[in-house]
Amino acid sequence: MSKRRVKAKKKTSNSGFFKFIKWFWLLFATGILAAAMLFLLASWGAFGEMPPFEHLENPQTNLATEIFSSDGKTLGKYYKDDNRTPVKFEDLPRNLVNALVATEDARFFEHSGIDARGTLRAFVYLGKKGGASTISQQLARQLFIGAREKEKKTQAVLQKVKEWVLATRLERQYTKEEIIAMYLNIYDFGYAADGIRSASKIYFGKEPTNLKIEESAMLVGMLKNSSYYNPLRREELVFNRRNTVLAQMAKYGYLTETEKDSLQALKMDVNFNPENHREGLATYFRMYLQGFMNDWIAKNPRPAMEGERDRWSLYLDGLKIYTTIDSRMQANAEEAVQEHMKKLQAEFFHQNTPERNKTAPFLDLEKEEIDIIMERAMKNSDRWREMKKQGKAEKDIRNSFNIKTEMTVFDWKSETRQKDTIMTPMDSIRYYKTFLRTAMMSMEPQTGHVKAWVGGVDYRHFQYDNVYQGSRQAGSTFKPFIYAAAIDQLRLSPCYELPDTQYCIEAEKHGNPEAWCPKNSSGKYSGNMYTLKKALANSKNTVTAQLIDMVGPKSVVSIVKNLGLTGEIPEVPSIALGTPDFNVYEMVGAYGTFVNQGVYVKPVMVTRIEDKNGTVLYEYVPETKDVLSKEVSYAMINLMEGVTQGGSGTRLRTTGVNKWKKEYDEIITGYPYEFKNPIAGKTGTTQNQSDGWFMGMVPNLVTGVWVGGDNRSIHFKSITYGQGASMALPIWGLYMKKNYENKELGVSDGEFPEPSDMSINLDCTKPIEDPNKPADIDEDLEDLDF
Secondary structure, three states: OOHHHHHHHHHHHHHHHHHHHHHHHHHHHHHHHHHHHHHHHHHOOOOOOOOOHHHHHOOOOOEOEEEEOOOOOEEEEEOOOOOEOOOOHHHOOHHHHHHHHHHHOOOOOOOOOOOHHHHHHHHHOOOOOOOOOOHHHHHHHHHHHOOOOOOOHHHHHHHHHHHHHHHHHHHHHOOHHHHHHHHHHHOEOOOOOEOHHHHHHHHHOOOHHHOOHHHHHHHHHHOOOOOOOOOOOOHHHHHHHHHHHHHHHHHOOOOOHHHHHHHHOOOOOOOOOOOOOOOOOOHHHHHHHHHHHHHHHHHOOOOOOOOOOOOOOOOOEOOEEEEOOOHHHHHHHHHHHHHHHHHHHHHHHHHOOOOOOOOOOOOOOOHHHHHHHHHHHHHOOHHHHHHHHOOOOHHHHHHHOOOOEEEEEEOOOOOOOEEEEEEOHHHHHHHHHOOOEEEEEEEEOOOOEEEEEEOOOOOOOOOOOOOOOOOEEOHHHHHHHHHHHHHHHHOOOOOOEEEOOOOOEOOOOOOOOOOEOOOOOOOOOOOOEEEHHHHHHOOOHHHHHHHHHHHOHHHHHHHHHHOOOOOOOOOOHHHHHOOOEEOHHHHHHHHHHHHOOOEEEOOEOEEEEEOOOOOEEEEOOOOEEEOOOHHHHHHHHHHHHHHHHHOOOHHHHOOOEEEEEEOOEEEEEEOOOOOOOOOEEEEEEOHHHOEEEEEEEEOOEEEEEEEEOOOOOOOOOOHHHHOHHHHOHHHHHHHHHHHHHOHHHOOOOOOOOOOOOOOOOOOOOOOOOOOOOOOOOOHHHHHOOO
16 A cells, blocks of 8 residues: 555544544533523523522521420411421431431532532433432422422423522522521421421421431431321331431441441331321410410511511411410329319219110200200301301201211220211210310419410310300309408408308399398208308308398409409399309409419410511510409418318318219229318309319419309209319319429419418407498498397
8 A cells, every 4th residue: 555545544534533522522512501501591590480589598488386385395386288397407416417418418518509420420320320419409499499390301301400500509598507407497297297396296206406316317218208208107118218328327427337237126116296286285275375366466567578478477477476384284284184074074974874864964954945955056066157158058957967977076985085986967966065074274373374274175076165265153263252352341350250041132232133042052051150261161152142241242343353354243142152154264363363462463375476586576564453452362362271171172181082983883082182281272163063163272373173064954963073172173183283293393382471461360269359340331231140
């Protein structure tokens, strides 16, 4: 071959090589330019609107409003779609952060939002050896983009580009630690566990900072797909996923092989605690608080930026509500209610079997009267309202109440306190009427801080709050107000004596149209002289009648109104026996005045409201009023101490026996209280045993308890079980017993503080002189036989 041909061939070969190099760099440069243009177009919003800088600086997420107890515990939350309460990075355990980084983004602290090595690997292996999404990219997708559309390849690529752009922007705007916290706060772990704090509490019953390594690993494993990796439905799958996370932690040096092996051998210990509005602690209080917050929101507009809402949202704005409720005392109160009401209900069922009461649970009513009650209950039911809203004809609605249907109803015998059954809606109304209701509230008298609030036996099935919504006759718990008026106006001593004989107030004397001659509950009169202390302890109606005649109903009503009782109170003598209706909330506030040396403090439940950033939006200002002198208040305490020393409350100091029925078999339980400390109180029982009350006081805690039926015609036949000492007092005793077992609560077991200048005689061994007749008392008092 000639040299010229060889040379030409070599030249052609070199030309081809250079041509290849030229095209390679041209294509490479084109690719770089195309990628750059793709990023620019994405950042300019060509592939869909991109969030403005302000949104990157303050990403908008729905945050649940959180309710805090006075001892720093979460009582519950208000939310609609997102049960999310954010936590700061410093409140996350190190093991959780390590598990996240090892599993989701091992080079997280090295890159600036995009992991080049991971992206190249994913491109070469088409994702078979793992994806390339960094934590920052996943956060961008969660915050601003949403779920990726898998069915459209082009759309998926464009979304990926947007993720890259947003991830780099997030990295410039936030620290690595802030990005991790935001990512864990935004993720939905299922079962209303939005964010890591809710997930920790719902799946393990603890704050994130207390998570163990294996618990953190399980939650991080769920980040892959929480609906698929569901620990309640696919335990084995989640167990294996958790162990994969632990293996990743060992791979990147966060665990030793020994630690990994021991942790992988552990069983999953899920402690499922669902969070919703009908379960958990203080459900009735939370219902009241919801109404309180709605009122507050209506009166307090939100300082909104342009385009934002001008009204606070209880469900979206992440408000923080600080309450006076003590979670430990609340738990004690709920346990006391459950323990006693279960036994009391068993006895009520025993007395109201079809053989013993053909109109059960109603007593002393004709069929027509029962039909009226049932008709009213039917029309007040959720079913009736819902079908009315749907435009159903009344005939069709009524027919639906007689068709058997599957339902879940309340049941004391069940461990979960509910059971599945089949019955007609009308039968279910009557079934629920058979259950006794209750209410209990506990307050610190010096501050008005409400420490416990129980509005019923089970909020899931009885959503009427008997603490605040329900008002019932007060019975003998109203009598101390009569005594207070007499001691205040006439300077009577607790040792002052009046006869236990039938006493009549003539017609028209105090606005009463007819003569009023009340009987004692026993219908008998001893004829003996009773000190005021002994008369109140034994609830002598005859003595109370004489006292209201001496001071007049008008002065009693005046004092009662100043004590915070807002109901309608007629100025007639019969109010002395507690005929007006009051709720437990107001009664506890009124009794608190006696303990607080005559100063009424309005009960308070909310001390502070903050926005999500901690800015104080509301702070409570105490509402107080001087009503009685210190001397009169202490004399009243002395009077009511007699109730627990020799009256209807004496069982608080004994271990007496009471018989209850359980599934119609007799069991015997005692009163296991044996309190030795000073206790002032008053029981109350209304006509036919329709209501049972107990108001109990120690120096720094006042508690009121009410028990009764849904209707006044639902009650015990006899006073043995129907009196306040049997129905309500045991709840107080159980509650206080539990409080005293926990010394950290600081519930007083000491003496009530006595005023230094006490001039009212409390020593009944000294002779008592008749009080001086006040100038404004009717002349007829001179004729009374003192």
